[in-house]
Amino acid sequence: MSQSANVIYLKDYKVPAYLLEQTTLKFELYPTETLVSSSLSFVRNPECTEHNPALTLLGHEDLELVALSLNGKALAESAWQREGETMIVAGVPESFTLDVVTRILPQENTALEGLYLSDGMYCTQCEAEGFRRITFYPDRPDVMSVFTTTVEADQAQFPVLLSNGNPVASGQTENGRHWVTWEDPFPKPAYLFALVAGDLTHIEDHFTTASGRDVLLRIYAEAKDLDKLEYAMESLKRAMRWDEEVYGREYDLDIYMIVAVDFFNMGAMENKGLNVFNTSCVLAHPSTTTDAAFQRVEGVVAHEYFHNWSGNRVTCRDWFQLSLKEGFTVFRDAEFSADTNSRTVKRVEDVALLRTAQFAEDAGPMSHPIRPESFIEISNFYTLTVYEKGAEVVRMIRTLLGEAMFRKGSDLYFERHDGQAVTTDDFVKAMEDASGRDLSQFKRWYSQAGTPELTFSDHFDAASGRYTLSVAQRCPATPGQPEKLPYHMPLAVGLIGADGQEVTLDNGATTQILELTDSEQSFVFEGLAEKPVPSLLRGFSAPVKFSYPYTQAQLMFLMAHDTDGFARWDASQQLVVGIMHQLMAAREQGDALQLPEDLVTAFRAVLTDTQLDPAMVAKVLTLPSEAYLAELASCIDVDAIHEVRCFLRSALAEALEPEWLATYNAHQTVGSYSPDAESIAHRSLKNLALSYLMALETDASLTLAMQQYESSDNMTDMQAAFSLVVHSGFSEAAAQLLGDFYQRWQNESLVVNQWFAIQATDPKPGALARVKALLQHPAFDRRNPNKLRALIGNFCAQNKVNFHAADGSGYNFLAEQILLLNQQNPQVASRLLTPLTGWKKYPENRQILMKQALEQIMACKDLSKDVYEVVSKSLA
Structure with a gap:
């Protein structure tokens, strides 16, 4: 099936008639x-x-x-x-009312767009084009309307x-x-419409705005999850206060609602006054939720x-x-999380995601600017490029303008365009007008992929004391953009100095x-x-790759003396990546792999420095991921990356065993669980130390992990120990914990998802067979996107050594799953x-084998637009 005629282009935009x-x-x-009855009041x-014009x-x-x-x-x-x-509809007058009645079948809607059923609860997802599954409508974001919605159903x-507004x-x-x-008194496009109907319970609170208005806050969920909503409520109130203080933005309705939904394609949706959330982004309790998941809840709320x-x-x-x-809002939520927790750790986490996944997206067949020029299916462009790189572009504007001018620009943007549907050019223009800066060259970030x-x-002239730092920029060719013009960016x-002091x-x-x-x-x-x-x-002042001929000694110097947290972490990453490349070269030559003593010295210095933030120590001493190493490679040798990383982990574990054990013991948290930044920092370093100790695969390390699993009062520590044992060579202990963990948590869907994910990412041989067996497990539900991502998504994206098996079995498996999902849920299939x-x-x-899998998918006669676009661009 050819979808080429259905390409939509930005250049073809026309205002609505x-x-x-x-x-x-x-x-x-x-x-x-x-039955959906709509009455629509139009005007030319x-x-x-x-x-x-026709309607x-x-x-x-x-x-x-x-x-x-x-x-x-x-x-x-x-x-x-x-x-x-x-x-x-032709021949319509200048103003008129159109009445439309449609019949829909939510119980058969497996795409989870429009109105559908999630475990017996009606809910909606209308972004980007889901509203057209509900009724006939001018479903485009620049058509904004005031909505009045009546919902009628069986009361029992x-x-x-629920719906939007008051x-x-x-x-x-x-x-x-x-x-x-x-x-809802505020005009909105149809993509922000929401409806929820079900047997739900809720918690509620109140928030008093800066101007003294009282806002009722409610978070809804199934009764069994009522005890998991308090953290989301506290996060919401913190976010409301922060937005008032940092951006001067008050909430505008009388009520703000969140609903937790288990079947959801996305993380959450900002429907006006009625946010629909994936349960994974709103439910949180110490016994079932890890530190990372707590932070995700806070960030998504x-x-x-x-x-x-x-x-x-x-x-x-x-x-x-x-x-x-999305770019502007991701930037805003990142700043909120940085202010609430550790700014440096948040920055490192965001950069790691960008470098690993977004840079790979930039280098792949779906590469696109943060403002794309064309698409076949808009759902394919809810990407890390639009979200994360988009946020980095906003961050660069803030850096170039300074905080005061950036705030002035955002105030002008909101004041000038309140109630309007606008463009990225309008956003940049507000920043220019507020600051007096010319950002015309900067706008290339929006149009170049x-x-x-x-x-x-660099060069240093000792006689004059002049230091010259030179930089050259280039951007590789991407699909449809062979040549790139220079960017404007802040560095x-x-x-x-040699004494470790900053100039x-x-x-x-x-x-x-x-x-x-x-x-x-x-310069x-x-x-x-x-x-x-x-x-x-x-x-990380600009989202770029950069190189400078650092020696290993200089990188170790930066690790020891740089006061910028990101730069210190980046120095550690560059040091380890360089060593891993040396080890891969040695492996290819057939030489024995050896651990450089300099790396041991550098790790020991960081590990034993009690003045450092434990969270940053954990980040610095975490080896670069296989995904990041793959992104850096011009030709990806999956087996070499996996083998070298495993060697380095085990060698560092052995060389620093006493230090790892001391660190593990020193960072035990006492008292009841708290997801505050300091407690999270101690747990992160403690569990990193345990991961190195488990790399030794000694009886002592297994005993330590089993004790932590049994004694943990929180999911962070329990899951860390559980994952390490399951991924180890201790097969008997792994089988024991797999059974015990499922028995304990079989009624907690989100925890069961982690049970699936940990097995899917087990790097030991035979992973595909284990995943196939789990597809038949009673807890696996192919209709649920969270389950699909946990098992199939994690195996294919995170278990690289098994997915990329030499016989192509992993590729064939994914192709089979995509074809099964193609009509059931095209959004999830394409992702x-x-x-x-x-x-x-x-x-x-x-x-050859990967291309054959793509061609197998392409041969399907009834491909969805979502899947067709990704496969056709991949094969181009």
Whole structure:
């Protein structure tokens, strides 16, 4: 099937012919069907220059039209045309009311878009184009309307009926049914519509805004999960206060609601006043939730709340502008998390994700700018590029302008565009107008794809005391963009003298922001007594790859003396990566692998420095992941990467065994569990030490892990020990814990997902057979995206040594799963495809097998748009 005719281009954007002033909806929920009645009040758009334009509505191909009338008069079939998802109604007046009745079957909606059932609860997901599965509508983000929604259902089965805005009326009807009407006074596009109906319970609280308004806060879930909602509520209140203090943004409705849903394609959705969340992003309890999951809950709750302004009150004109709301909001939630926890650790975690996954995306067949030029299926562009790289671009604007001017720019942006659907150009223009800065060259970040590469060199003139730092920038070719123009970017730089002291620079500080605008540029520092060691890209001031000819001694020097947390961590990563490359070269030559004593010295110095933040020590001493090493490689040797990393882990464990044991004992937390930054730091370092000790595979290390598993009062420590034992060579102990862990937590769906994930990522041989067996496990539900990601997604993306088995069995397995999911849930299917898309970076034998798997998928005659786009671009 060819989808090439369905490509949508940014250059083809046209304003809507009609604006929608009022949307009135009624949902009648019945066991076998749902009737949706909509009354839409249209008016001609004065910005549309087309003469007598027809009305264009969008509705999914499976949507059943029951009735259609214009100004109260039924329309004959000859008055409208329907082709694919498009309905055209010609000959409409300047202003009119269109009434539409549709019949939908939520219980059969496995795509989890539009209105569907999640374990007996009705819920919606309308971003990006789910609303067209509900009714015929101008389903585009630049058509904004005030909504009034009435939901009617059986009262016993669905006692809770929710929608956007404030509740304004309710009542009962005959036959045990009831209804609630919700009114949202703020115009919004259809993608922000939400409806939930179910047998739910909730916790509630109140928040008083800076202006003194009282806001009712409610978080809904199934009764069994009521004890897991308090942390999300506390996170919400912290986010609301932070947004007032940092951005001056108050909440605007009388009530703010969150609902936890188990079947959900995404993490969460910022629907106006009624956020629908994946359970994994809202439920949190010490006994069932790890530290990382607690932090994810806090970050996602904040993210969706911040969308109330950066996404809802000001939304995107078209889906090419998706990063307008997502990049800005990811930046905002990252800053919130940094202020709430450890700023340096948060920065390191974000950079690690960017370097590993987003850089790989930039280098792959789906590479696109943060403002794409075209797409076939918009769901494929909810990417790390749009979100994470988009956030980095906003961060660079803040760095270039400074905090005060950036705040002035955001205030102007919100004031100027409140209630509008706008573009990334509008955002940048607000920043320019507020600051007086010209950002025209900077905007290339929005239109050029790929990861820029910087090459640094330097020269020191001892006679004059002049130090010159030179940098060249280039950006590799990406699909459709063979040539790139120079970027404008901030480079945060520090200089460190031989005594370990930082040099005071021209701005009177120890870090200076240099602005790179040319392909090649030099920066001069005067008055130095000796050649310094440069500390480059502090705080990761630009999302780029960079190189400087550091020696191992210089990297160890930076690890010891650099005051910038990111730069210190990055020095450790560069040091270890360099050594791992040397070991891989030795392996290829058939030489015995040897642990460099310098690395042991560097690790020991960090490990025994009690003045350092334990969280940062854990980050510095964590070996680069196999995924990051693969991203760095021009040709990925999966087996070499895995073998060398395992060797290094075991060798460092043996060389530093006493230090690891001392560290493990020194960072035991006492008292009841708390997800605060300090406690998390101690647990992270303690469990890193345990992971090194378990690499020794001694009876003593197994005893330590088993004791931790049995005595843990929190899921962080229990899961750390559990995972280490399961992934070890202690098969009897692993089998024991697998049975015990499932027995304890079989009624906790999110914990069972971790049980699946830990088995899926077990690097020992035979992983695929184990995964296939787990597909038949009673707890595995193929309809649930969380289960699919936990088992299939983790095996294919994280268990590289087994997924990339030489016989291609992993590739065939993924192709089979994609074809099964292609019609059931196209969104999830296309996202699970990612491990096959980088096939050109592997050796020829694996390339052939990966390409065959892609061709097997491509041969399917009924591919969804989602899957077709990814596969066709991968094979191009």
